Amino acid sequence: MSISNPSLPLPLTKGGKAEENYVGRFAPSPTGPLHFGSLITAVASYCDARAHQGKWLVRIEDTDIPRIYPGSEEHILRAMDAFGFDPNAEIIFQKDRLDIYEGVIEQLRHQGLVYACQCTRKMLGSNHIYQGTCRDLNLPFEHQAIRLKVEDIEICFDDPLQGRHCSNLKQDLGDFVLKRRDGIINYQLAVVVDDYLQGMTHVVRGADLLDNTERQIYLGQLLGYPRLQYMHLPLAMNDQGQKLSKQNLAQALDLTQAPQLLQQALTALHQPDVELDTPERMLKQAVAQWNIKQIPHTTELQGHYL
Template identity: 40%
Template sequence: MNTKVIYRGRFAPSPTGDLHLGSLTTALGSYLEAKANNGSWLLRIEDLDYFRIQPASIANILHTLELYGLEWDEEVLYQSKRIDIYREYINDIIGANKAYYCSCNRKRIKELGGIYDGYCKEKKRSPENASIRFLKHEVNSFSDRLKGIIFFSKDLAQENFIIQRKDGLPSYNLAVVVDDIYQGITEVVRGSDLENMTSHQIALYNYFELRAIKYVHLPVINNQNGFKLSKQHKAKSIPLDNIQYNLLKALKLLGLPTQKEMIYNSPQEILTWSIANWSLAKIPKVNINVSDTN
């Protein structure tokens, strides 16, 4: 007898700044997908990179989500409290001879076009001042529930990626897979800027002999100059007032045809309507310029 899998989704912001319209749209998309599937929506704070973290942003992110009615279902998970767990996984991978030390710097990788070429694989590098790279078996495609089959370049499909940085911190790809397994996540809804990471993450699922979860990659929201809305490009923090207006704008970016009269509804009424009308088929498959929604 088949047992239906209970949907578990998550939103996992990095607190290097406050939420902006792009991150609100991603949060909203992941929330609606979870709730439309009668599932749970979890919140994870990706605060591993202590050089870039702004502690005040953690409280601001939580407060903003609450004001917008995006309430998470379980205790917030903080990656900074799980470093020893990530290192256990890394040590197991090293013990299985599925990783090696790499002394290549960012400049060299950049000169290669951003994808590592396996240079240190046979070099027997010292662990000092070295990153650790996973010996990846090729992952050349995956099925995205919004876009269909997505193929990776051969170099990316075969890339031996970092699972521990030179500063000793676990990498994003390692931590996110370990956490998704721990939290029982069944589907990840996130921005298309993370699409290429999926090849690396599926490789880790394969290594752990687990079926990879499902993925939905939402369109990236660009500013008027064509750059992704991000802290790097000085995206404005999402206002903590005029919540209905901002929710309706995010819904428009996600392809939901809202009514002008909804501006007078409460945030919870807007979310309830959105859950009932949510459909992946309505979401644009290409990146969006924020000015297109004005």
């Protein structure tokens, strides 16, 4: 498994036109080791890409450097091998690409689409809709958060599992942060830029990210990027009714049990049974039988997982 040179981002276009072939990805954050919910996303994104004769890439979303859990990036890389995943391109790490994101912020700044914000969480209180307090203050950009200006328009997309989803960013959220006051690049910016640079056409991810999609579509439109297709998977839940996550202390994947865990992930996605074999052969069979119509059209999977 190879890891990319951050100075050489993959191009989106050939001859000025976007690639039409399916390109998907698995993009975990190394805030802890991979868990069963992560595996469901990896399996679904992999099978959907390969069932469309497309490419499947892996990206480590680690811009929030203080939250990186020691050893988690290594666990992710070992898991890719243990479960038989074979990305079609070198793995990239977002923390190696900060200059790219800074360049996009500068581009937006020159277009007058972002502004500096001095508001803290304490100042904002419990109101989750940003009221544009700093929008017209013309504050210096140094040591401040950078917010994107949003318009009073509705953004919609059609999800094959979750149906039509719409949001008016101005009314529902307000101007949102692209870079934090501490200098950390926000997820919303990094994911949009890298999906573009890596030529993504499809995004398969968990339903916990559903409400981020309109923000990412809007930012992509401002930057002139092609629009992606999104599919949000139902989440695996623990016995406390919480989604499996590092924060909720979900168990790390036991890489020695990869075939059994692959079977469980496919069963959770309501896919046809595959024979217990090597992970590579099991994935090949899963791709041949892949059917998204069988995936529950809900935000949560039934049953409890560890």
